[in-house]
Amino acid sequence: MDFRLTEGQERYREAVRHWVADNIPEMEALPYPADPTPEQMRERYALWQRKRFDFRLTCVHWPEAVGGAGLTAMEHFIVTEEIDTLNVAPNLNIIGFGMCLPVILHAGSGEQRNRYIPAALRGEEIWCQLFSEPGAGSDLAGLTTRAEPDGKGWRVNGQKTWTSYAHFADRGLCLARSESSASRHRGLTMFLVDMRREGVSVRPIRINNGDHVFNEVFFDNVYVEPEDVLGEVHGGWKVAIDTLMFERGTSNIHILMRPQIDKVIALAKERLAGAAPTLGNQAARGEIARLITRLKVMDIQGLRVLHGATTGAPPGPEGSFVKLDWSEINQRAQALALDLLGPAGALLGDNPAVPEGGWFPKNWLRSFANTIEAGSSEILRNIVSERILGLPKDAQRQNPNRAR
């Protein structure tokens, strides 16, 4: 039992820290407004990503042949902690690096890997994931977007939704129904879609706090080349499942959430540390102690996932627990922040009387989706109880073998 990194890994972390110290000032010196345009965001992203690529400090656990550093998930985790949490540039390709490109790496042909992975790593191409539909969220296999053969290639028609960063994306990983008569899980194919192609339109979905992260994506007879089928034709479900496994595996989302949770803990410290116990602050103290403890649990579960991934152990429930943990911890933390702020917690805007320009209430709103996105808490509890504990499936989910 040893929670320490190896000496080599510690040295690697030191090296990364040095690199950060050397390279951050230059980036920070560049002009970048508080409220950037999409073009400015893209430009900054591309610059920073290119720099990381040049030093092989992005997706370091991928093979050198495709542009990674040939290291392990452990070094990837270190890089995430040391670089990604700094938010030096907007993380526009998080979906690509976390979901789409790993699938291409694992399920794609050599040609597909070479065409797409290095371009993304250089910051030249941004990806989105086109799975969810208005009628198919938790029940992904209920999707209805159709792909029909068209000569050598395919024509895609339908609508996707909750597509993060589609408004930046050059490419999309799209799951579509290629055989309408087949059962729900068969007859799906995974496509690599050119998002700039005719027939693709992207409509923003603004979330409850006004931010634009998600989109609806409409496909109107969009042509896809035959070489842009990923994996087997009609074998897309397996590829999708693998993708979701990646999403719950080394995506390190819980590490990326840390800065916003830490911000709440810092606020709490400012408000509570050193204060005598009063009727009003004890509930908040108890809550903070709980959050700190659950964060430690979450970190350890993350390490267990990482350890399992690096030793090749079969996946356990820890990945699901990390997701449940970060989503619930963040929701409670953001709610606590507003309670700590009192009436000031309900104010927005640049007024100096408003704490951090309303960051806390905006982020509190954002957190409502945490227990829904990336696997709802209900679905995760089903997965844990059925796959790990071996409980029977819900009767109604046992045979929903019809496409809709």
Add this chain to the structure above:
Amino acid sequence: MDFRLTEGQERYREAVRHWVADNIPEMEALPYPADPTPEQMRERYALWQRKRFDFRLTCVHWPEAVGGAGLTAMEHFIVTEEIDTLNVAPNLNIIGFGMCLPVILHAGSGEQRNRYIPAALRGEEIWCQLFSEPGAGSDLAGLTTRAEPDGKGWRVNGQKTWTSYAHFADRGLCLARSESSASRHRGLTMFLVDMRREGVSVRPIRINNGDHVFNEVFFDNVYVEPEDVLGEVHGGWKVAIDTLMFERGTSNIHILMRPQIDKVIALAKERLAGAAPTLGNQAARGEIARLITRLKVMDIQGLRVLHGATTGAPPGPEGSFVKLDWSEINQRAQALALDLLGPAGALLGDNPAVPEGGWFPKNWLRSFANTIEAGSSEILRNIVSERILGLPKDAQRQNPNRAR
């Protein structure tokens, strides 16, 4: 909107209080050990019940013809508050008065009413309810106890369980399967069983704190007269449903629970009132404020049930909420009591160092069953969401139309 009792009801409460003041001393003067034998319990019960009957202070909402006082559920509620909460004698026929006899009153023939109700009110006969079986709890319609025609009457075979007070009972209200080929809900008949008859055997079930309240009851070819069928042959399910409605209606269990919850509040007051806020006692203070508030909510919901019953309004969800409330409030209250007592909360026995001879931990153990007995919290939530909110039944519960 008026939460006050009428002047007449207030006068009635006063009269009941006077009666209590006049009659309690005499009862208290009678010798009665702290650890009575079943015979002593029965004797005391019968004495007190006979006295209440003589003054028409039991089941006062029942017609005078059967021994009630011809008053409303409101006066019954007043009597429950003023007399039953005093625990002057063990409440051995709570199941009879709360469930079995109301069904006989509403579904029984004139002859059945006259034979059974006055005898029970005089304290001469005690009843139990024979519904649950080892394989049929929440899913009551899954019961397998069989009743077969035998000449004019019936022969009953099978096993019941969780039968409160069966070890005192003279009579039982028994639901049995009279037609095995019929669907689950049809083919059941309700019988009035003589518990002294040959073939009935009662085995105690000790609960987790050692108390004996429940029993298993075995029927080995027990003869039941034809006139002891209640309602229609094969029409027992409807009678059972009506019984459960009574159980959730005017049973006033939440009033009977009050003394033990109030005991926790008194303990908390002794420990917390006047104490400066400390790190340790603030969580308990918050919990007490919650309990006090939820108790008030529960009381009002109880009044809404009562009001609905007296005005003939269709039953709403309040009955289910009263059950959810008292069970959850009592569980939290008893857990809080032990937390307040600290290490002393884990001690039993007559030692003066042990608070109230270990009443708190024994009652804490008893409270585990609260969210299971008399309708589990899960079943109640199903009922509320399906019957009141109109949500669809679980798919697997939609057509379980086979007897097992």
Add this chain to the structure above:
Amino acid sequence: MDLRYDENQILIQDQAREFIARESPLEQVHEWRRSETPLPGPVWQGMAAMGWLGAILPEDYGGMGLSLTDLSRILEEMGRGLLPGPFLPTLTAAHAVLLGGPQEMRRRILPAVVQGQLHLALARTQEGGRFDAMGGRFFADSTEGGYLLFGEKLAVPGLAEADHIVVAAVLGLPEKIDEGVAFFLIDPKVTGVVIEPLRTLDGGWTQASLRLDAVRVPAYRLLGENPGQGPSVNERVSALLDLSLAFDALGGAQHAMEIAVEYAKVRTAFGQPIGSYQAIKHKCADMLHAVESLRAIAMWAAWVMDASEPAQDATPALAAAMVRATAIETYDLVVRHATQVLGAIACTEEHVMHLFAKRAKTLSLAFGPLAYYQEIILRENGFGISAGSQGG
């Protein structure tokens, strides 16, 4: 005992629902919030024409002289419809004027309020400060012919559009905080009053910060014949505010629940309506349980406050604290559960659910934390703590 609303109350509620559906339908509220548009004047005038602005004011001042239970029928509908505008600030400030203002002030202010000509605001407590009965961080120095007022408050609902402000200030030094709180009617246009509008999470109320910088207030603008009347005015205004917020929460929580339940009946996953899955179904049951618990205690609290004689088992202060504590937790639980039932759509700007979420949080943050109400509940039940250790 009669736990039904009477015919007149049902009529009041029906009319309120119709009025709000017509003049301020939810889609319209959604649009107003999106564009940060305040409630249009004609709607306010319509509210005045319905008699709402004088609902609980005596007929002497043009009011309807209704009970709090009557008023609650309107408040619940306002909460249900997320009706914006400074109704609650005006209601509570006018109530302070009624309870404590000299006859001349009442005559001047109240009929104009009833007719919709005046908006009022109430500045009572300071965020981060003590949330006790004695009010906020405004202080009043006695001076010749009146008072000098000092202090500031971060966020005052309805202040931006207020024609008059009722301010609760402590007379004299901060150490004497328990002795004398007094209410003053302030003209926002006089020298020393500094008001700065704020953007808010919930557009239901406009909010603004208030600074009083040696504001000279003549004695006749003191509410109460003498300053000592302040605490009783404060207690009764507090109770009205708590009750009003609770009915706002009740209507909102009920509506948010209904939206989620209807969705659970029609949205399918794995070939079944999601409402057939217990994870969803039991959340719906828990929402109804919470909403009906709030309804139960709210109708009781209104009755306690309406009663001419004190209730046997509860003071108005206890009833107010209980209903307020229940409201804070209920509205929060319901928007959480409703969002989870609705799934991702509930987290979009397009869907109305975030309006309920924002309203729930704003009600909870605006007037003191749960612990404050819990301590009142404890105090009124004989769980008082040693003096001097209370705090917000």
Add this chain to the structure above:
Amino acid sequence: MDLRYDENQILIQDQAREFIARESPLEQVHEWRRSETPLPGPVWQGMAAMGWLGAILPEDYGGMGLSLTDLSRILEEMGRGLLPGPFLPTLTAAHAVLLGGPQEMRRRILPAVVQGQLHLALARTQEGGRFDAMGGRFFADSTEGGYLLFGEKLAVPGLAEADHIVVAAVLGLPEKIDEGVAFFLIDPKVTGVVIEPLRTLDGGWTQASLRLDAVRVPAYRLLGENPGQGPSVNERVSALLDLSLAFDALGGAQHAMEIAVEYAKVRTAFGQPIGSYQAIKHKCADMLHAVESLRAIAMWAAWVMDASEPAQDATPALAAAMVRATAIETYDLVVRHATQVLGAIACTEEHVMHLFAKRAKTLSLAFGPLAYYQEIILRENGFGISAGSQGG
């Protein structure tokens, strides 16, 4: 990084499970509890033969010199099997002797403990009193050649069968509580020691009350070369106790969960296994989540305490408080959920579930409330509060 137990640790755990299944199967424990029979002597001798009583004692004293992580493999199995007997009191008291006792005392006590010849008890805190690092309500007056000890404690685990008692007492006056706590080894048979056995909720430990009435203790029975060593002994013994309780809770919670999950697979209602209903299924998922969370932090905490160098991000005190706080909540949640899944049978004497429920509550009550551990967590994270306001 390697988050697996090594081969030797897996072997230790397997042997422990086999031993307990053979010598103290759950049905037997159930029967012992029913008849209030303490752990039979031969089982204790067997534990000694397995080396458990000296697991973490140095080989010099006949111990095995194992790490806490090694020991945790045994503790988890003990918790899983609800193994009764004074193992934890003996373990922790012996550890105090090891850390602070003079060489002569160590030589006399520890080998006998290892061989199963001595039971020890540890009397450290007073229920209802302060649960801080400085111990309980025992006081020691310096006197010629030694000390006079006074004080009482309601419930001391393992005291009834203890051959020696390690007592933490405050030197001098109560006001000096922060200056000097010291540990003493007491012979329960000397004058002034009053022990009264108690009946307990959980038969896992016998408990007894302890009164020290001017008990004369010679100086050589002081643990630590000087009284000032007490706090550091106390801190390390506390951490061992917290960790041990957490692994006891982990094993018990895991087992209680397994019993409920197995039942959910076979028990049917409405024609389906109850485990197919989400209300049951999600309770099972929540149990596993809680158990695995406790497992995660417990294995980390053991590693922190084993480490020769302090960990970067946690002191042993923080790790101990975190694991203990998690254990309290986890075991409680699991027995609640498991009972609800099992339904009425779980509430009978016949079923084993109440044994887990009683154990969970006893662990939670015996050594201080959740708030105490939360405050340590806060203090170690820079959320300290002003001095003098701590209390149990």
